[in-house]
Amino acid sequence: MSMQDTASSGVALWRLVADGIERGIAEGRFAAGEKLPGEMEIAETYRVNRHTVRRALAALAERGLVRAERGSGTYVEAQRIAYPLRSRTRFSEIVGAGGREPGGQLIDASEDVASRELARELGLKVGAPLVRIESLRFADRAPICVATTWLSAARFPGAGEVYADLRSMTKLLEHFGVRDYRRASTRITAGIVDATDAARLDVALGRPILVVDSTDVDPDGRPLVTKRSRFAAERVEFLVENG
Amino acid sequence: MSMQDTASSGVALWRLVADGIERGIAEGRFAAGEKLPGEMEIAETYRVNRHTVRRALAALAERGLVRAERGSGTYVEAQRIAYPLRSRTRFSEIVGAGGREPGGQLIDASEDVASRELARELGLKVGAPLVRIESLRFADRAPICVATTWLSAARFPGAGEVYADLRSMTKLLEHFGVRDYRRASTRITAGIVDATDAARLDVALGRPILVVDSTDVDPDGRPLVTKRSRFAAERVEFLVENG
DNA sequence: TCAAGTTGTCTATAGTAATAGACAACTTGA
DNA sequence: TCAAGTTGTCTATTACTATAGACAACTTGA
Numbered sequence: 336m337s338m339q340d341t342a343s344s345g346v347a348l349w350r351l352v353a354d355g356i357e358r359g360i361a362e363g364r365f366a367a368g369e370k371l372p373g374e375m376e377i378a379e380t381y382r383v384n385r386h387t388v389r390r391a392l393a394a395l396a397e398r399g400l401v402r403a404e405r406g407s408g409t410y411v412e413a414q415r416i417a418y419p420l421r422s423r424t425r426f427s428e429i430v431g432a433g434g435r436e437p438g439g440q441l442i443d444a445s446e447d448v449a450s451r452e453l454a455r456e457l458g459l460k461v462g463a464p465l466v467r468i469e470s471l472r473f474a475d476r477a478p479i480c481v482a483t484t485w486l487s488a489a490r491f492p493g494a495g496e497v498y499a500d501l502r503s504m505t506k507l508l509e510h511f512g513v514r515d516y517r518r519a520s521t522r523i524t525a526g527i528v529d530a531t532d533a534a535r536l537d538v539a540l541g542r543p544i545l546v547v548d549s550t551d552v553d554p555d556g557r558p559l560v561t562k563r564s565r566f567a568a569e570r571v572e573f574l575v576e577n578g
Numbered sequence: 579m580s581m582q583d584t585a586s587s588g589v590a591l592w593r594l595v596a597d598g599i600e601r602g603i604a605e606g607r608f609a610a611g612e613k614l615p616g617e618m619e620i621a622e623t624y625r626v627n628r629h630t631v632r633r634a635l636a637a638l639a640e641r642g643l644v645r646a647e648r649g650s651g652t653y654v655e656a657q658r659i660a661y662p663l664r665s666r667t668r669f670s671e672i673v674g675a676g677g678r679e680p681g682g683q684l685i686d687a688s689e690d691v692a693s694r695e696l697a698r699e700l701g702l703k704v705g706a707p708l709v710r711i712e713s714l715r716f717a718d719r720a721p722i723c724v725a726t727t728w729l730s731a732a733r734f735p736g737a738g739e740v741y742a743d744l745r746s747m748t749k750l751l752e753h754f755g756v757r758d759y760r761r762a763s764t765r766i767t768a769g770i771v772d773a774t775d776a777a778r779l780d781v782a783l784g785r786p787i788l789v790v791d792s793t794d795v796d797p798d799g800r801p802l803v804t805k806r807s808r809f810a811a812e813r814v815e816f817l818v819e820n821g
Numbered sequence: 822t823c824a825a826g827t828t829g830t831c832t833a834t835a836g837t838a839a840t841a842g843a844c845a846a847c848t849t850g851a
Numbered sequence: 852t853c854a855a856g857t858t859g860t861c862t863a864t865t866a867c868t869a870t871a872g873a874c875a876a877c878t879t880g881a
Contacts, residue, residue, distance in 0.1 A: 373828085389829085403829090404828080
């Protein structure tokens, strides 16, 4: 493993070391409460200067993943929520089941128009008026997911205000006469958080996120709502349940 | 969106611009064959110097995601494979179904010992001898997935040689008398590629990957094999099938 | 108590990144 | 054909990153 490849990647060495250490934590090599190897040892492992390691550890400490104790060492903190992938996933149940306090916040409700992709998902024409709802979800006050939801403005007039009032997508759909719906598609990929989401999720720029695109349909298969969720990968892992 | 936050993230500005452009491509804002906005326009959008944009585009061009034409503009190339999440996912079917040519390669088979995490997954003691198999999967000769598979060396003696011969996990398990098995768990998260995997997957350092941890068990629920797969997020998206 | 090990802080240098400006070389459409 | 727009290349300056060295301040265990 050579650390000299970074010139072509646009990622600072200290950042790569920080990511590597975090990976070690994520992979269970270092459990919560355990001590990391010393700075000199890490420097040797990654073939970098000790100061570079210090810079990396400072970044991790700032994010609360580790805690340095002068003279003693650097200790690990942090844990991830297991988030099951189901047709209908109740956020509060899942987070609550892990002994954490779920929370939510409406960021913004606004008008939008259907891009080609959204038009396709919602079975509308490009340019059709949409309602766009931005929301944020917490576990123990730590943000874990930002979601952008789109509905047809024609089918769901004033949906933004309704959602602001009801604070639930299921209830919003009920308000408009939808009694039953199901998840038609879910697509998962990974990306790098953008600056807006980084601020909302309280993660550093450059961090990985899980991106989930989903569309819900009525019993006849007609699209109702499409959503793009961005999960902080350092706080959430998805569970595929087999049955 | 402020680009001046990067001092604390260890990611070069040009890199953030490159990631942002790639995100636009991934989100369908720019389809294959379409022209991106010009360098000056992108510079204004991201509030950076035009040279920074040029550096970002150069990186994307080097990876084959875009192609610059002097005097004309910069054009988009690339596409992602939809990879369905099933209990038993046949790689060659999936890749082949997308009209791509599947391929595979055994990187290495070696001996390992069970870490705490692996011991837990395989129902073994920490330190138990394991067989470790590293493999790489291609679509149209582009690497899309690196997988590390672990089996009990006691249960599956010489499994590395057997796999090198048979080139199939199903056949390897049959060789050892396993006629039926199922996926007990699958966990998905996202991460940043490490240098070894970056080289294997032919992606730049700092890029996002989808990380899939899975364990297969026999009909009685006893663990047979556990695997960690790393997918290049720029080439693969997961599909959750409902039904 | 003291040596060894560990983190914390300071100074200094060389290389890369970001910005700025300018001009060349090309494409596109009127 | 020519103007406008676009990418390509060059020079220059400032700020950040990576490394190096050194010493301070603390912890830990013999």
